[in-house]
Amino acid sequence: MERAGGEFDLIRHIQAGLSVKSERIMQGIGDDAAVISAGSGPDVLITTDTLVEQIHFDLSTIPYEDLGWKALAVSLSDVAAMGGNPVCAVVALGVPRSWSAETVDRLYRGIDDCSRAHDCPVAGGDTVRVQRDSVITMTVFGEVDHGRAFLRSGARPGDDIWVTGCLGNSETGLAVLNSNADSSMYSEAVSCFRRPVPRLRESRWLRSFGGVTSMIDISDGLCSEIHHLCRESETGCRLYADRLPLADAAVKWSGVRGQSPVISAMESGEEYELLFTLEPALGARLDKEWTGPTAMTRIGEMTTASSGLVLVEADRESRIENRGWDHFRS
Amino acid sequence: MERAGGEFDLIRHIQAGLSVKSERIMQGIGDDAAVISAGSGPDVLITTDTLVEQIHFDLSTIPYEDLGWKALAVSLSDVAAMGGNPVCAVVALGVPRSWSAETVDRLYRGIDDCSRAHDCPVAGGDTVRVQRDSVITMTVFGEVDHGRAFLRSGARPGDDIWVTGCLGNSETGLAVLNSNADSSMYSEAVSCFRRPVPRLRESRWLRSFGGVTSMIDISDGLCSEIHHLCRESETGCRLYADRLPLADAAVKWSGVRGQSPVISAMESGEEYELLFTLEPALGARLDKEWTGPTAMTRIGEMTTASSGLVLVEADRESRIENRGWDHFRS
Numbered sequence: 001m002e003r004a005g006g007e008f009d010l011i012r013h014i015q016a017g018l019s020v021k022s023e024r025i026m027q028g029i030g031d032d033a034a035v036i037s038a039g040s041g042p043d044v045l046i047t048t049d050t051l052v053e054q055i056h057f058d059l060s061t062i063p064y065e066d067l068g069w070k071a072l073a074v075s076l077s078d079v080a081a082m083g084g085n086p087v088c089a090v091v092a093l094g095v096p097r098s099w100s101a102e103t104v105d106r107l108y109r110g111i112d113d114c115s116r117a118h119d120c121p122v123a124g125g126d127t128v129r130v131q132r133d134s135v136i137t138m139t140v141f142g143e144v145d146h147g148r149a150f151l152r153s154g155a156r157p158g159d160d161i162w163v164t165g166c167l168g169n170s171e172t173g174l175a176v177l178n179s180n181a182d183s184s185m186y187s188e189a190v191s192c193f194r195r196p197v198p199r200l201r202e203s204r205w206l207r208s209f210g211g212v213t214s215m216i217d218i219s220d221g222l223c224s225e226i227h228h229l230c231r232e233s234e235t236g237c238r239l240y241a242d243r244l245p246l247a248d249a250a251v252k253w254s255g256v257r258g259q260s261p262v263i264s265a266m267e268s269g270e271e272y273e274l275l276f277t278l279e280p281a282l283g284a285r286l287d288k289e290w291t292g293p294t295a296m297t298r299i300g301e302m303t304t305a306s307s308g309l310v311l312v313e314a315d316r317e318s319r320i321e322n323r324g325w326d327h328f329r330s
Numbered sequence: 331m332e333r334a335g336g337e338f339d340l341i342r343h344i345q346a347g348l349s350v351k352s353e354r355i356m357q358g359i360g361d362d363a364a365v366i367s368a369g370s371g372p373d374v375l376i377t378t379d380t381l382v383e384q385i386h387f388d389l390s391t392i393p394y395e396d397l398g399w400k401a402l403a404v405s406l407s408d409v410a411a412m413g414g415n416p417v418c419a420v421v422a423l424g425v426p427r428s429w430s431a432e433t434v435d436r437l438y439r440g441i442d443d444c445s446r447a448h449d450c451p452v453a454g455g456d457t458v459r460v461q462r463d464s465v466i467t468m469t470v471f472g473e474v475d476h477g478r479a480f481l482r483s484g485a486r487p488g489d490d491i492w493v494t495g496c497l498g499n500s501e502t503g504l505a506v507l508n509s510n511a512d513s514s515m516y517s518e519a520v521s522c523f524r525r526p527v528p529r530l531r532e533s534r535w536l537r538s539f540g541g542v543t544s545m546i547d548i549s550d551g552l553c554s555e556i557h558h559l560c561r562e563s564e565t566g567c568r569l570y571a572d573r574l575p576l577a578d579a580a581v582k583w584s585g586v587r588g589q590s591p592v593i594s595a596m597e598s599g600e601e602y603e604l605l606f607t608l609e610p611a612l613g614a615r616l617d618k619e620w621t622g623p624t625a626m627t628r629i630g631e632m633t634t635a636s637s638g639l640v641l642v643e644a645d646r647e648s649r650i651e652n653r654g655w656d657h658f659r660s
Contacts, residue, residue, distance in 0.1 A: 014435075017435065017439065017442060018441075018442050018451070018452050019442055019445075020449070020450070021451060022451040024417065028453045029452075029453070029454045036471070040370070040371065041369055041370065041371045046469070046471055047420075048422045049422070049456050050423075052424055052460050056458070087354065087366060088352065088355060088364065090469065092378045092422075094380060104344070112347065112349055112350065121348070121355055121358075122350070123355050123358045124377070124378070125344075125378060126379050126380050128385060131463055132462060133462070137380065137422040137456075137467040139376070139469040
C-alpha cells in the first residue's frame with residue numbers, strides 16, 4: 001500500500017509523528033500491508049490503496065470495468081506480497097457529478113469480476129459525491145498464518161532474488177494506448193495494464209514451498225522495489241540484465257522506440273509481479289517443483305549493504321537508481 | 331459507513347449486482363460496519379468513510395487538526411454503533427498540490443489526538459496527490475464478541491427508543507461558523523461539530539448492560555437514522571418531541587433564527603450520538619445504573635410497521651420524513 005520516493009519520505013515523516021503504538025500491530029506503516037495479531041487465530045492483513053483520476057488513471061486509456069478490476073487487483077497484490085489470503089474488500093468511491101448510474105454499474109461490474117476471480121467478496125463501502133475527479137479507495141482485509149507474513153525486511157546477503165511473470169508489459173501497454181500504434185498488436189501488454197492479475201496463487205505456493213526470506217510486489221517498478229527490499233533488509237544486491245524476463249511486447253515496443261527493453265523492465269510500474277528472495281539452496285528445487293503457468297525467474301542475488309545496488313549488463317556494472325512511478329512527486 | 335437517501339438507493343443497487351457471497355460475512359453492505367466471522371475468535375468489524383473537501387467539509391470552518399480528528403472519529407462512531415472496540419485504523423489521504431508538508435502534519439496531529447483518546451493506533455495508509463480537493467478515507471478495523479454486534483435490524487414493536495447525549499449541536503456549530511455570530515458564545519456546539527466524540531464508552535457499557543436490540547449512530551440526522559432502524563427492523567415508531575434532549579446551543583440559536591429547536595434536533599447531521607432500542611423492562615434499571623457524563627434519554631418507542639413513523643408534538647402528530655444530510659444528492 002505504500003509507494004516510493006517523495007511519498008515514501010512523507011510517510012516516514014508521518015510515522016514518526018504518530019504516538020499510539022500497539023503490541024498487536026506486528027507490522028505497521030512501511031510494508032505492503034499492515035499485520036495485526038489476532039490472538040490465537042491467523043494474523044490479519046490490512047492494505048489500502050487509492051486511485052485518483054488524472055493522477056493514477058486516465059479514462060481515455062482504461063474502460064470503467066477494467067478500472068474496477070484494477071482497483072481491487074492492486075490491493076489483492078499487496079495481500080499476495082505478504083503471503084496472505086484475501087477475506088473481503090471495502091470500497092470507498094468518490095463519484096463525480098458527470099457519472100451516470102450506469103457508469104457506476106460498469107465500474108462495479110469490473111470490481112465484481114475481480115472479486116469472483118480471486119474469491120474476495122465486497123463486504124461494504126462508502127459512496128460519496130466529488131466535484132470533479134473520481135477517487136477509488138480499496139481496502140482489503142486478509143489473513144496469514146500467525147507470524148508467517150512475508151516482510152520486506154527478511155533478506156540476507158547470499159539469498160537469491162526472484163521475480164514472477166515477465167516485466168515491461170504494463171508500461172508498454174500504457175505507452176501503446178497513448179500512441180497511434182495498433183493496440184491489437186500489443187493485446188497482452190494492454191491487458192496487463194488494464195487487468196493486472198494479482199499473484200495470489202504463486203504467493204500461496206511459495207508459502208507452502210518455504211525458504212522465502214522477503215517479498216514485495218512491483219507496483220512502482222523493479223528499480224524502486226529492489227531499493228525497498230535492500231533498505232528494509234539492510235543489504236545490497238546484484239541484478240543481471242540478461243536474466244530479466246522481458247515481456248515480448250516490451251521488446252517489440254522498445255525496438256519501435258529504439259530504446260533498450262532492459263530500461264522498460266527495470267522501470268515499468270504497475271506490473272504487480274512479485275519480487276522475492278529465496279534461500280540459495282532451494283533454487284533448483286523451486287525450478288523443478290513449480291509447474292504453474294507464471295514463470296519464476298532468478299534475476300540476481302542479495303549482497304552486503306556496503307556493496308550497493310548493482311545492475312550487471314554484459315561486462316558493465318552500473319548503480320541501480322531508486323526511480324519508478326512516483327505519483328506523489330509528479 | 332453508509333449514508334442515506336440517494337446514496338442509500340445506489341448502494342442497494344450496487345449490492346444487488348455483487349455476485350460473490352461468503353458465509354464469513356455475517357453483515358455486509360447495509361449497516362454501520364461490515365461484520366466478518368473470524369472462526370473461534372471475536373468477529374471483525376470493518377468500516378470505511380470518505381470525507382471530500384467542498385462536499386463534506388470546508389476548510390474555512392474546520393482547522394486541519396480538527397479535520398484529522400473528525401475523519402477518525404466518524405469511523406470510530408461506526409464501530410461504537412456496532413458495539414465493538416477499535417483495533418486500528420488505516421488512512422488513505424489525497425493531498426492537493428497546494429498543501430505543504432506542514433499542512434499534512436497538522437492533519438495527522440489531529441488524527442493522532444483522536445487515535446490516542448480512543449486507543450486506536452494508525453497501522454498504515456496510502457498517501458497520494460490529487461489535483462484539487464483533498465480526500466480522506468479512513469478505514470477502521472474493530473472487534474466484537476462473536477455474534478454480539480449491535481445491528482440495525484433487531485428492534486421489535488414495544489422496544490423503547492433511546493439516544494445518547496443531546497441533539498442539534500453539530501448543525502448549530504456549523505451554522506454559527508457560517509454566520510457573523512460570535513462563535514465563542516457557542517463553543518460547545520462548535521466543538522461538537524469539529525471534534526465529535528465517538529460514543530465508544532457508552533456503547534461498551536450498553537453491551538455489558540444487555541437488552542439492546544438495535545443501534546445506529548446519528549451521522550445523517552435523527553429523522554434519517556430512525557428511518558433506517560425502522561426499515562431494517564420492519565417496525566414503525568413514535569417519537570416524543572418534548573423528550574428530545576435539545577442541546578442548549580441549538581435552543582439558543584433556534585431562538586435567534588425564530589425556528590423550533592425540534593427541527594434542529596430531528597435533522598442535525600454529524601451528531602455521532604447513538605440511537606438505540608432497548609427492551610422496555612430495562613429502562614428504569616438503565617436510568618439508575620448508568621452514571622456516566624453523557625445523558626441517555628428515552629425518546630419514544632417502536633411500533634408495528636403499519637403504524638408508520640410518527641412524531642408527537644404536544645397533541646399534534648406528524649409523519650417523520652426521511653431527510654437528513656445526504657451528501658450524495660447535494
